[in-house]
Amino acid sequence: MDIQTFREYCLKKTGVTEDTPFDNNTLCFRVGNKIFAILDIDKFESVNLKCDPEKAVMLRESHEGILPGYHMNKKHWNTVSCDGSVTSELILELVDHSYSLVFASLPKKLKEEING
Template sequence: MNIETFRDYCLSKAGVTEDTPFGPDTLCFRVANKIFALLDIDKFESVNLKCDPERAVLLREQHDGIVPGYHMNKKHWNTVSCDGSVSADLLLELVDHSYALVFSSLPKNVKEEING
């Protein structure tokens, strides 16, 4: 998967914005100003995604390309390799999971506003 496909997928989700708050090399995707994915724009070697803590441990055991979140809370974030060691389907499913976790934590009125 290339960065353009990944970016398009993230931006297709309701209420998603992108920015580079940590400098021009780190792209963040947010829903209601809460980050659900971040990655290196130039390299696109991996992406940090929020994950349910129990599932995060299982994924790390099952996939060499999934490790505790780099520079993130290791309990709630995974770093997922984009080198092909993790399938594109699984990568996108983990994006969905990350987005859903963040979205579910939003206040009801914010969720309603995003959903129209």
């Protein structure tokens, strides 16, 4: 998985924006101004993705490249390695899951605005 493929995939999702609110190297993808993915632009060694707590534990137990979220709430976030130890397909599935969790948490009116 390379950063350009990852970025394009995220930006194709409805209502997604990107920014660097913390520093010039930390890229965040948001829906409804809530973050669903965080990564280092320069290194792209891993990405932090929101995850259902039960699924997060299962993923961590079954994949060496999935760890509790670095600098995040470890119950709700995973750090997913982009070094090939986690397949590109699974990374994109986890992006979808993260996006869906965040989108579902948005107020109804904002969801309607995003969906047009």
